[in-house]
């Protein structure tokens with residue numbers, strides 16, 4: 324359950340419950356503002372964090388591990404590779420560009 328603990332830590336951090344969330348994020352923003360490559364990485368990181376947050380909401384709702392599209396269980400191997408995966412492999416390959 325190491326990954327879940329990490330996700331909880333990220334969510335905890337995002338909610339600012341540790342009291343230094345805002346400072347951290349503005350530091351990151353200042354650091355990356357002048358560098359397009361790092362900005363791109365930051366966007367990727369934020370998208371990942373949003374996925375993790377959505378996954379945490381599903382953990383709380385008891386629907387974690389089930390596809391948000393068709394409701395089928397997501398395979399353990401897929402969850403291991405992508406713990407925040409919202410879709411089963413079949414649905415993910417349907418919506419993937």
Ligand SMILES: [Zn+2]
Pocket residue numbers: 390391392393394395410411412413414415
């Ligand atoms: Zn599905």
